[in-house]
Amino acid sequence: MSRRTEDYLEAIYQLSMEKGYTRVKEIASKLNVKPASVSEMLAKLSKEGYLIYEKRLFVTLTEEGRRVAESVRERREVLVKFFVTLGVSKSVAEEDACIIEHVLHPETVTQLKNFVRFVEESPIYPKWLNHFKRFCQSGVHPCKASAR
């Protein structure tokens, strides 16, 4: 299962949300490739059992395809949330997440999740965040600055 394969599955998954299926043209525009490339990939994915493609009509994921897509999406969401917590802008966060979601070791993903939850659940979260933001701007840790 290559990275690109995962990209396709996730794109298809998302595009299918509303109508239950999607089309070559939509996938192509989502992934910024030409329809011809999508056609090719669909043939491959369908042969490998990740989706069912009613020729010239619509694409639907199989159980297996959906499973993969969901896990990719989950990983991506953790990353986005995480980068955003860190003060990265949403658009950049999404871009970066999209790129690296495929390759992180499960252990890393677990720790990212832990971190996000830890920070969110901390009673001093607002204060922490505020301090962190000030640190980003001034380069000085507020707790230290006030101590001397």
Added chain:
Amino acid sequence: MSRRTEDYLEAIYQLSMEKGYTRVKEIASKLNVKPASVSEMLAKLSKEGYLIYEKRLFVTLTEEGRRVAESVRERREVLVKFFVTLGVSKSVAEEDACIIEHVLHPETVTQLKNFVRFVEESPIYPKWLNHFKRFCQSGVHPCKASAR
């Protein structure tokens, strides 16, 4: 400049540290590819001005090549430090860093750096880390647990 190109430059940079140069065989083993592939890549990189290759002898980076290699390395180090702070094991951290170092947006890298420094410079760092570790194990935020 492709990802793979960056990998090669960084590998060459590291391998050259000691002796000031390196060899095809070493690069091949570092990157887990065959010498033939290295040969090819060296031809390309040398044509593009990133290194000077005295045929069949040694490889040295040009200024430009060193510049690229250093920036790649810097990014990777931030990532490793970061993942380790997050509780990811060193080996996994290094692996993951190696994979994603190429693709992160500068904004993201900046924030990662900020985070690492912020955490390190916090006066309550030991406490924070301890809490985070306990949270990872129990799933409960220590500050909350003791509050009720």
Added chain:
DNA sequence: TAAATAATTTAGGACGGCCTAACAACTTTA
């Protein structure tokens, strides 16, 4: 210094993913 060994290069090929151009099949509309 000749023979054996080690390192490197070259040639030829594979694979994944992308593209364009030409064609085919549906859909809309006149």
Added chain:
DNA sequence: TAAAGTTGTTAGGCCGTCCTAAATTATTTA
């Protein structure tokens, strides 16, 4: 319902990176 427009497919090619096998060059050792 035929022509025009839209969507999808096929064929042929390209690029980057990798490989194996064979040839070449360098180095070691007897």
